[in-house]
Amino acid sequence: MNKFLCSAFAAALLTATALPTSAFAMQEASQADIIVTAxxxxxxxxxxxxxxxxxxxxxxxxxxxxxxxxxxxxxxxxxxxxxxxxxxxxxxxxxxxxxxxxxxxxxxxxxxxxxxxxxxxxxxxxxxxxxxxxxxxxxxxxxxxxxxxxxxxxxxxxxxxxxxxxxxxxxxxxxxxx
CATH class of the missing domain: 1.10.287.620 (Helix Hairpins)
Structure with missing residues (x-):
């Protein structure tokens, strides 16, 4: 059970740190000068x-x-x-x-x-x-x-x-x- 909580905590921690990064990347992509879809x-x-x-x-x-x-x-x-x-x-x-x-x-x-x-x-x-x-x-x-x-x-x-x-x-x- 302890291992599961540690894994869940690690997953939550990774998700929390990854979200701002991906949000920042999305924000930068929307601010780029030229964005054209395929x-x-x-x-x-x-x-x-x-x-x-x-x-x-x-x-x-x-x-x-x-x-x-x-x-x-x-x-x-x-x-x-x-x-x-x-x-x-x-x-x-x-x-x-x-x-x-x-x-x-x-x-x-x-x-x-x-x-x-x-x-x-x-x-x-x-x-x-x-x-x-x-x-x-x-x-x-x-x-x-x-x-x-x-x-x-x-x-x-x-x-x-x-x-x-x-x-x-x-x-x-x-x-x-x-």
Whole structure:
């Protein structure tokens, strides 16, 4: 009988010490950040995969976007610089040709003609550069828009993955609550 009481006492003592430990473990499990039941694990995995793919795509897309944005700025600078230079050359040409001066010798006339020719050449050159800059700007802007669309698509993938993970977690909590 003594052995039985000792065994019962030992069992009660073990139970008393084990209960707080198991209760603590259950409490920690309920406080964990992410708890998904096996039933919703597939949804969680799909969401995790989508989020991971989205983050990878986002990194690549942002690099492209930065590069294409720099191209846009460079094309704008080229266009604007060429426009200003073309306007200056145009003004110089108009100033030289506003009234034809009287020349006392052919060398003076030839010098004036060279100045007019130089101004007209610069005007044409910078007008062409302005057009090139505008074309580059159009191309760069299109690439920038596509890169922004890739960033948006990657963000949507990340959001979709996170939503699936949150839904799997919510459903798992709901299942445990029942």
């Amino acid at each position: 039933q919703h694990q597939k949804m969680w995995d799909k969401g995790s995969k989508l989020e991971s793919e989205g983050l990878t795509a986002m990194e690549k897309a942002k690099k492209k976007l930065i590069s294409f944005s720099a191209d846009v700025v460079n094309a704008q600078n080229k266009r604007d610089s060429a426009r200003a230079q073309a306007e200056n050359a145009n003004a110089e040409f108009r100033n030289l040709t506003a009234s034809i001066p009287y020349f006392s010798d052919p060398e003076e006339a030839a010098r004036w003609a060279r100045q007019v020719d130089k101004a007209a050449g610069e005007w044409a050159k910078y007008s062409d550069r302005r057009m090139d800059g505008r074309e580059e700007l159009d191309k760069s802007s299109k690439k920038q828009i596509k890169a922004q669309a890739e960033v948006d698509k990657a963000q949507a993938k990340i959001d979709q993955g996170r939503a699936l993970k949150a839904e799997a977690e919510r459903l798992s909590r709901f299942d445990r609550a029942r």
